[in-house]
Amino acid sequence: MNHKSTLYDLIIIGGGPAGVAGGVYAARKRLKTLFITKDFQGQSAVSEGIENWIGNIKISGTELAKNLENHLKSYTGEILTVKEGELCESVTKTTEGFKVKTNEAEYDTKTILVCTGSYRQKLTVPGADIFEHKGLTYCATCDGPLFADQDVVVVGGGNAAFESASQLLAYCKSVTLVNRSAVFRADPITVERVLANPKMRAIMDAVPAEVKGSKFVNTFVYTDKKTGKNVEIPTTGIFVEIGLLPNTSFIKDITKLDKWNHIIVDPRNQRAQLVPPPETTPDARRGESGAGDVVGATATATQRLHNNADGGVSGGGIWAAGDCTDGLFHQNNIAAGDAVKAIEDIYNFLHTK
Numbered sequence: 345m346n347h348k349s350t351l352y353d354l355i356i357i358g359g360g361p362a363g364v365a366g367g368v369y370a371a372r373k374r375l376k377t378l379f380i381t382k383d384f385q386g387q388s389a390v391s392e393g394i395e396n397w398i399g400n401i402k403i404s405g406t407e408l409a410k411n412l413e414n415h416l417k418s419y420t421g422e423i424l425t426v427k428e429g430e431l432c433e434s435v436t437k438t439t440e441g442f443k444v445k446t447n448e449a450e451y452d453t454k455t456i457l458v459c460t461g462s463y464r465q466k467l468t469v470p471g472a473d474i475f476e477h478k479g480l481t482y483c484a485t486c487d488g489p490l491f492a493d494q495d496v497v498v499v500g501g502g503n504a505a506f507e508s509a510s511q512l513l514a515y516c517k518s519v520t521l522v523n524r525s526a527v528f529r530a531d532p533i534t535v536e537r538v539l540a541n542p543k544m545r546a547i548m549d550a551v552p553a554e555v556k557g558s559k560f561v562n563t564f565v566y567t568d569k570k571t572g573k574n575v576e577i578p579t580t581g582i583f584v585e586i587g588l589l590p591n592t593s594f595i596k597d598i599t600k601l602d603k604w605n606h607i608i609v610d611p612r613n614q615r616a617q618l619v620p621p622p623e624t625t626p627d628a629r630r631g632e633s634g635a636g637d638v639v640g641a642t643a644t645a646t647q648r649l650h651n652n653a654d655g656g657v658s659g660g661g662i663w664a665a666g667d668c669t670d671g672l673f674h675q676n677n678i679a680a681g682d683a684v685k686a687i688e689d690i691y692n693f694l695h696t697k
């Protein structure tokens with residue numbers, strides 16, 4: 345089905361804390377908004393307890409996700425349409441703004457706010473792909489109970505790794521956390537709490553080398569950085585938590601990305617930089633718009649569109665918020681705040697155009 349007749353003010357993509365915060369603010373500002381999301385499961389939906397979502401001493405990940413979904417949906421109606429279960433596949437430039445293509449339809453919009461978060465990075469050592477779902481997994485919450493009373497390994501040293509270890513300690517015989525460097529990236533308070541459990545041990549300076557088994561996993565191999573020797577840990581379960589990569593492939597041809605594929609944004613307002621069309625040069629673009637070098641508060645949104653020294657085009661109609669951006673810190677509260685900032689700017693952009 346094609347929805348060509350409606351030109352939205354804004355399309356928001358992604359149903360985590362960033363997308364929902366953006367949706368609530370957009371609806372309250374009466375921006376005609378289409379909200380597209382695969383689901384309302386932000387990344388921390390798998391978390392047993394979130395203790396830093398401001399205003400809640402402790403809330404489970406599923407409850408937070410449900411609260412966000414309910415808050416957004418309370419605004420559905422003429423001004424806000426929610427398309428749940430649709431996956432955004434590409435974005436192209438049009439004369440009026442952009443065309444967003446999903447697995448089900450195409451939609452036209454003046455502006456876009458991308459809030460598509462991240463996905464888990466895969467372990468790439470020999471055996472990791474062979475034993476995925478055969479003892480090697482990326483979700484302690486989903487698969488942890490299958491490993492009750494067994495000796496398991498967690499790979500990683502950030503908050504997600506320690507959180508997985510903490511969950512596994514509730515039913516596993518032992519948990520060995522393998523960290524490739526000499527320091528943990530997780531919050532010190534979490535590290536301290538998890539390592540205090542007598543069933544827990546951590547190995548530092550240990551670089552993953554191989555996953556071995558027959559039908560199922562039976563050994564995790566790491567290289568000890570200090571000795572250079574390979575060490576084997578007998579185990580039946582390996583939980584991988586080695587970082588996240590942004591969900592930005594659908595937008596890569598139109599916005600500038602950093603080397604990890606995060607969308608590069610201006611942290612003051614979350615504006616993304618658009619990739620200039622190949623046939624135009626910065627000089628040609630300035631000439632076309634007649635914008636010259638107008639900068640700062642006196643420049644209109646259209647003029648600001650053409651003022652990027654590095655050839656990128658900022659203020660071109662796409663904003664991004666949360667974990668899909670090159671922001672230095674990725675947390676629920678930050679994602680929500682980023683999106684609020686973006687909506688304030690999108691509102692000004694649409695009303696001063």
Ligand SMILES: Cc1cc2nc3c(=O)[nH]c(=O)nc-3n(C[C@H](O)[C@H](O)[C@H](O)COP(=O)(O)OP(=O)(O)OC[C@H]3O[C@@H](n4cnc5c(N)ncnc54)[C@H](O)[C@@H]3O)c2cc1C
Pocket residue numbers: 357358359360361362363380381382383384385386387388389390391393394395396397430431432433459460461462504507591594665666667668674675676677679
């Ligand atoms: C295990 C774990 C525990 C965590 N615990 C905490 C914590 O205690 N406190 C804290 O502050 N942070 C925590 N975080 C980090 C926090 O979850 C993230 O910073 C936050 O979820 C980022 O929000 P977001 O809205 O940017 O993206 P996400 O939460 O990743 O949401 C992205 C949304 O976009 C949708 N989507 C993705 N691609 C597409 C597409 N192509 N088309 C349509 N929809 C799409 C997804 O379905 C999802 O709804 C945790 C993370 C993990 C993994």
